[in-house]
Amino acid sequence: MRTYNLDLTPLFRSSVGFDRVGHLLDSAFNSEAPTYPPYNIEKLAEDEYRVTMAVAGFGTNDIDITQANNSLVVKGEQSKTDSEDTFLHRGIATRAFERRFDLAEHVNVSKADLVNGLLVIDLKREVPEALKPRKIEIASADTPPTLDHQKKAA
Numbered sequence: 001m002r003t004y005n006l007d008l009t010p011l012f013r014s015s016v017g018f019d020r021v022g023h024l025l026d027s028a029f030n031s032e033a034p035t036y037p038p039y040n041i042e043k044l045a046e047d048e049y050r051v052t053m054a055v056a057g058f059g060t061n062d063i064d065i066t067q068a069n070n071s072l073v074v075k076g077e078q079s080k081t082d083s084e085d086t087f088l089h090r091g092i093a094t095r096a097f098e099r100r101f102d103l104a105e106h107v108n109v110s111k112a113d114l115v116n117g118l119l120v121i122d123l124k125r126e127v128p129e130a131l132k133p134r135k136i137e138i139a140s141a142d143t144p145p146t147l148d149h150q151k152k153a154a
């Protein structure tokens with residue numbers, strides 16, 4: 001019998017809003033891969049999420065956040081300085097990065113902040129009214145069916 005070692009963590013670690021599927025896949029295969037920069041994905045409420053990335057050494061001008069379709073892209077690249085500092089040990093990574101997250105439908109960035117080396121991106125699912133479920137009244141035999149425009153005309 002063959003066993004296949006499937007690593008589905010790239011799907012889970014870069015998706016926001018697919019909580020049930022991600023949780024099922026994560027618990028089924030339970031594997032993690034290291035990434036740079038490190039980040040957390042939190043569920044704050046039913047339709048609110050937060051991505052927190054550790055970006056020590058990067059400023060607001062060094063980070064670019066773009067949302068297109070159902071994709072969130074965070075890019076970081078420090079501006080080159082002409083300083084010739086001599087490091088005895090350089091443990092803070094300053095390399096450029098690009099991190100992509102797949103977003104569920106109608107999940108949009110509500111705000112982004114950079115505080116104490118942490119980039120915090122708040123996301124919110126905002127389903128348009130036209131796509132939300134609506135209650136349909138059922139006419140009974142006692143009341144004849146009426147249309148909205150007939151009610152307005154009366």
